[in-house]
Amino acid sequence: xxxxGQGDPRRTLSLLWRAEAxxxxxxxxxxxxxxxxxxxxxxxxxxxxxxxxxxxxxRAVGDRLGRTAMALYTHVPGKSELLDLMYDAxxxxxxxxxxxxxxxxxxxxxxxGEVLEFYVRHPWVLQVSQARPVLGPHEYAGLDTLLAxxxxxxxxxxxxxxxxxxxxxxxxxxxxAVADARRAAAATGSSDEEWWAARSAALLELVPDFAxxxxxxxxxxxxxEGAVEPYPDEDPGGAEAVPYLEREARETxxxxxxxxxxxxxxxxxxxT
Amino acid sequence: xxxxGQGDPRRTLSLLWRAEAxxxxxxxxxxxxxxxxxxxxxxxxxxxxxxxxxxxxxRAVGDRLGRTAMALYTHVPGKSELLDLMYDAxxxxxxxxxxxxxxxxxxxxxxxGEVLEFYVRHPWVLQVSQARPVLGPHEYAGLDTLLAxxxxxxxxxxxxxxxxxxxxxxxxxxxxAVADARRAAAATGSSDEEWWAARSAALLELVPDFAxxxxxxxxxxxxxEGAVEPYPDEDPGGAEAVPYLEREARETxxxxxxxxxxxxxxxxxxxT
DNA sequence: TGCGACTCCTTACGGCGTAAAGTAACGTCC
DNA sequence: GGACGTTACTTTACGCCGTAAGGAGTCGCA
Numbered sequence: 001x002x003x004x005g006q007g008d009p010r011r012t013l014s015l016l017w018r019a020e021a022x023x024x025x026x027x028x029x030x031x032x033x034x035x036x037x038x039x040x041x042x043x044x045x046x047x048x049x050x051x052x053x054x055x056x057x058x059r060a061v062g063d064r065l066g067r068t069a070m071a072l073y074t075h076v077p078g079k080s081e082l083l084d085l086m087y088d089a090x091x092x093x094x095x096x097x098x099x100x101x102x103x104x105x106x107x108x109x110x111x112x113g114e115v116l117e118f119y120v121r122h123p124w125v126l127q128v129s130q131a132r133p134v135l136g137p138h139e140y141a142g143l144d145t146l147l148a149x150x151x152x153x154x155x156x157x158x159x160x161x162x163x164x165x166x167x168x169x170x171x172x173x174x175x176x177a178v179a180d181a182r183r184a185a186a187a188t189g190s191s192d193e194e195w196w197a198a199r200s201a202a203l204l205e206l207v208p209d210f211a212x213x214x215x216x217x218x219x220x221x222x223x224x225e226g227a228v229e230p231y232p233d234e235d236p237g238g239a240e241a242v243p244y245l246e247r248e249a250r251e252t253x254x255x256x257x258x259x260x261x262x263x264x265x266x267x268x269x270x271x272t
Numbered sequence: 273x274x275x276x277g278q279g280d281p282r283r284t285l286s287l288l289w290r291a292e293a294x295x296x297x298x299x300x301x302x303x304x305x306x307x308x309x310x311x312x313x314x315x316x317x318x319x320x321x322x323x324x325x326x327x328x329x330x331r332a333v334g335d336r337l338g339r340t341a342m343a344l345y346t347h348v349p350g351k352s353e354l355l356d357l358m359y360d361a362x363x364x365x366x367x368x369x370x371x372x373x374x375x376x377x378x379x380x381x382x383x384x385g386e387v388l389e390f391y392v393r394h395p396w397v398l399q400v401s402q403a404r405p406v407l408g409p410h411e412y413a414g415l416d417t418l419l420a421x422x423x424x425x426x427x428x429x430x431x432x433x434x435x436x437x438x439x440x441x442x443x444x445x446x447x448x449a450v451a452d453a454r455r456a457a458a459a460t461g462s463s464d465e466e467w468w469a470a471r472s473a474a475l476l477e478l479v480p481d482f483a484x485x486x487x488x489x490x491x492x493x494x495x496x497e498g499a500v501e502p503y504p505d506e507d508p509g510g511a512e513a514v515p516y517l518e519r520e521a522r523e524t525x526x527x528x529x530x531x532x533x534x535x536x537x538x539x540x541x542x543x544t
Numbered sequence: 545t546g547c548g549a550c551t552c553c554t555t556a557c558g559g560c561g562t563a564a565a566g567t568a569a570c571g572t573c574c
Numbered sequence: 575g576g577a578c579g580t581t582a583c584t585t586t587a588c589g590c591c592g593t594a595a596g597g598a599g600t601c602g603c604a
Binding site for chain 3: 575576577579580582583584586587588589590591592593594596598599600601602603604
């Protein structure tokens, strides 16, 4: 995992909010910069999106911009701060508002779905630790959006804060599951089913008494055996079939969100 | 973040389940091994617990055992597999059973609390990616325990699987928040309140129109202002005061779990 | 015209994971 | 009992990483 919010808070904060106070159109001495904070952040995000966090190095970012790694240090204090900037930059993709006419439940469902897709689009964001949040403008905006939605539930402020602390991690966790499913599918040439079959075959060979040692797990598997529908008929629209593991992860997300919303509903009812 | 499950599955699996099939008491030629997989895993876990994941390197593990880094490679294929082993080894601390007399709700609450403490004890576990789970014996045992508890709700198998996929990430997320709060407290000399005050002061200076741009956030803060009770009277028992951020994180955990359990309750009622 | 500020490059250091090859201890068999 | 093959561990080295230090070239302004 990578940590954020490590550097000098003042420097990081002013970089994060730099759009608010654009550099005073300086035309001082020295050569014209051929690099900019925005270009650096964009290149870094592109690398992380395409090749994953492991491939993100200062040299890689420099290469992508046709510069050396050290050239970046003129514009950005270090890798940790660059990560903060990347983190906030992508959060600009989060939705900002919802029509409230459909009710809080529909709005929250839509919100959660969009945030899930956001994380799936940028899975490396899930690897940025939340310790000491470096709240930049776009992350604040995302928080503001959720809070505005939650206000419609009519619950008191203290409860709302706790709901934020529950909903965001829940969506993050679900996105992690989806992203993991995709990574697994991409890494192994085999399909999800094949991979899983090979895995459990090896396991059964190594642990013959599996069923006795883990009765609840194997009981569940046996019970679900019949329930696992085979691949559904291909969508006539021609959409690609979603692999098994990812479909499962998304279904877990949908169901978990339902449980959470039911819980919120219960809190509302209990309060009136 | 660090990835698990990268290596050869066969080799990793047999290492993970090695206790089941102990090495056939070989007394072949060659010097007696002065290192063992267990010793290596224990040393690695100790380093991760004490100094964090960043400090975990093959050289560090070797040093702690009085050997070189390369000596480890005789016993363990590589760092990635060592991580798998560490991950499963600590999961042995997870509780295995609960008395069901108190009802599923009490049992689930107790379970969640113990798992939370487990993660807080070994925060580096939260940094091990869940991609392609390397299910070792102890993690399976933890899963089995939760499933056995959930069975008491009487919900169908499919729902149970989704609940597992919701509950585990929820506890992980909550533990992350608690661990982050502790890290923040440890890293900065200042108290939570001071750190937060400095942060928001700098923010307010940089972003004077904060309240207008993020109405929901600042509205919530204003509303909660009066509600934040000052430090409660010191516990007469002499227990140390839990810092603000961590108290907040734990409260969010408690409340979020309540919401989830309410949701489960609703599912039960709706089904009967 | 030259000074000073500024961007970017080169070089270098100490870390990392681990491949390759060498050394020494031990059980086994002639 | 001595040679041999197997095994545990060390040494050395390679190519990565983040970044400190210092040098080279480019520009605005005095």
